[in-house]
Amino acid sequence: MLTSRTRSRVIPLTVLALTGLTGLTACGGASAGGSGKTEITASFYPVAWLAGRIGGPDVSVQTLTKPGAEPHDLELTPRQIADVGKADFAVYVKGVQPAVDEAVAKHAKDKSLDAASVVKTLPVPTGGEEEEHEHGHEHEHGHEDAPYDPHIWLDPTRMAAVATKLGDRLAAADSDHASAYRSRAKAVAGELGALDQDYRGGLRACKHKAIVTAHAAFGYLAERYGLQQVSVAGVDPTNEPSPKRLGELTRQIKTTGATTVFTETLVSPKVAQTLAKEAGVKTAVLDPVEGVEKGSPDDYMSIMKKNLETLRPALECS
Template structure:
């Protein structure tokens, strides 16, 4: 007996295939349909796929991705796409949809790079506010999923994606591999810029709105101290805020970093209590619709913000 859910997904798939909406089968005829779970995966899919793919993002531009809830239509899109690129552990709803509908047509970017376990401070930040929360958000991975904030890891993901797209669409294999090599080269150059820019800094500790920058810190010899954990919605307890104030003062931290997609109120409160300034550090989880920014430009702006806050020469 066919379930009502299966019938609904089938109906939605047929509707999408017959519609003229952007990203539908009609609008992208002749191009390989690829889904990116959220901005960094959309960006890498567009760069590696080039003109031969039609990329659809599951997370709206400018929206915070961690607690995304998928609509039935989006689940249907996952089921019919030629390929899906995601990071397991960032969006539980996407993890579930891929496991059920696209397991053999997907790339979990976290599976092709070395992941880092959550540090003690990151783990503490992740659970610090749980006593004030009615329910968790479902982030149960033992590793930090924010792999895209290390350009060298993202370069590896680009290379792997090029090979996987080549296997999924052999007619355009040469183009995918060439595009992957090109973007990996750009990311390699960005990696060198970060290494040089953060090599000589008087301050190696930086405080972030949530635990998104562990890979960046590990790659370039810095130390991240997060206010919230992997999920930015987990607000810290008063005890955690008091501990953070001591960390800021003891380490002579000059700046508390806020984010573009998360309310700055907690970070501003901490900065006021500690007597320091705030600045923006973008975890690149989303870029506003119509923005001229992309991964490379935002990362270069992050580098400048870190250099200023850390008194780098």
């Protein structure tokens, strides 16, 4: 497993100077790359999905994080930093990927959307003494610019708000296709609203409320649907808990009556599996939708629907 010490390092400014970064040139459908489409650079999967759905045939979306890669430890190459500057627009979530935050702040500040700036954010989740220590470690290694939980995309209503805002921003950047951007944004927001209703109905009557997750990615989902998140790691999934913290978690599982420890798709399940074995409960996959494997038929909507199907039996919902 990668450790938090493999976090992104800032590329020297001399390298950036040689890349010939350019400013926003999209206007009336023109693009920096000459493709005839508005070129969007997206930091990682959730916002790339949103940009693709709202932009439709009028945009070209490049995602900085490779399919199936864990996004928190992204390191940008000089060419990727150049792409951030050359693109007509950039969309990202500040606080997830420090290297992206740095590149956007320096080279795309006036032609970008930080999705976290659109919605009400939640504080960084905290727990026992050991978890507090881990959060301090994360702060040291890249979360200093985000004193909040950045996992906003796991609440469909917040994603709907971002969809509407992104539609407006793209309409302003590419006036020739303004009505199409706003129309598609409205449709996506409607789909996300329907997803929210599915979650509200599906999780309305549950015997248990605690969800024991591999890392603290599900705070927004928990807040929206009246659940309690108990996380093995903090907001950075690469930090492993100490034996003391695992002992605390085992006691919490027994106290809350949780039936399941949820593992993830992009992070090793070993720690979660060990915890489940110690606590005498089962495991299941709860996907934080941080990335999708190349060639996978799934997208944001289908993964979120699968997550609901996973949660209902684990929480013993009627």
